[in-house]
Amino acid sequence: MRRIVFQRSRILLSDEGVLHSPREVSEEVRDPHGGLLRVGPEEDAPRIVIWPDDVGAPDGARFLGLRSALSLLPADQAARVGRARQLLAWREQHRFCGRCGSGTELDQDGGVLRCPHCGLQQFPRVSPAVIVLVHDGDRLLLGRAPRFPPGMYSTLAGFVEPGESAEETIHREIREESGVEVMDLRYFGSQSWPFPHSLMLGFHARYRSGEVRCHDDELEDVRWFAREALPELPPPISIARQLIEAYLGH
Numbered sequence: 369m370r371r372i373v374f375q376r377s378r379i380l381l382s383d384e385g386v387l388h389s390p391r392e393v394s395e396e397v398r399d400p401h402g403g404l405l406r407v408g409p410e411e412d413a414p415r416i417v418i419w420p421d422d423v424g425a426p427d428g429a430r431f432l433g434l435r436s437a438l439s440l441l442p443a444d445q446a447a448r449v450g451r452a453r454q455l456l457a458w459r460e461q462h463r464f465c466g467r468c469g470s471g472t473e474l475d476q477d478g479g480v481l482r483c484p485h486c487g488l489q490q491f492p493r494v495s496p497a498v499i500v501l502v503h504d505g506d507r508l509l510l511g512r513a514p515r516f517p518p519g520m521y522s523t524l525a526g527f528v529e530p531g532e533s534a535e536e537t538i539h540r541e542i543r544e545e546s547g548v549e550v551m552d553l554r555y556f557g558s559q560s561w562p563f564p565h566s567l568m569l570g571f572h573a574r575y576r577s578g579e580v581r582c583h584d585d586e587l588e589d590v591r592w593f594a595r596e597a598l599p600e601l602p603p604p605i606s607i608a609r610q611l612i613e614a615y616l617g618h
């Protein structure tokens with residue numbers, strides 16, 4: 369896996385469902401903004417290659433969107449691709465210094481964009497978010513956003529705001545999205561979620577009080593589900609699904 373090949377935001381996979389690194393591509397990264405993008409601090413870490421828009425995928429390979437690619441790839445390659453996608457977006461979106469407007473330059477190890485004029489450093493952005501399975505000891509509280517596939521419900525989630533702890537975010541987000549109060553917060557685990565650059569902090573929480581009502585702009589429905597009558601759930605790679613499976617299996 370020497371190279372991770374992007375065409376716009378799509379990733380090149382072989383027909384076997386692993387990363388495809390064609391021989392005919394030059395070793396030099398084709399970064400339209402200048403500089404090399406290496407996916408990791410190691411000298412032999414894979415490089416990002418930008419494939420021309422007007423050239424089709426090589427034989428035996430195809431370009432896939434990020435979600436499809438992540439669901440097919442082995443875990444180690446999926447993690448690399450998630451990181452690569454975030455680095456690429458960061459490079460594209462921080463071409464100029466936010467303080468003085470000069471063009472930025474990629475540091476040698478690829479981990480920071482520096483302003484050659486005023487010295488401002490810009491690091492890749494990671495946005496923490498909480499994702500919470502609320503339960504009442506029996507039923508699961510799940511919500512549905514309009515962008516979800518038909519019939520699918522998921523755990524409630526929201527971004528951490530400046531100045532908030534993860535716990536404060538949980539109380540605020542659950543209240544905003546469902547109208548209920550929660551208690552007994554239990555940390556479950558975290559997951560990098562490159563849509564576009566989140567770190568999902570997963571928790572279980574127990575219902576404390578309040579009537580469920582959907583009055584949040586982001587959700588079109590939120591309701592209790594009995595464990596034996598669950599709706600369509602998010603894919604197994606998501607921490608949302610893992611939170612639900614862990615609860616059902618406890």
Ligand SMILES: [Zn+2]
Nearest residue numbers: 465468483486
């Ligand atoms: Zn500057």
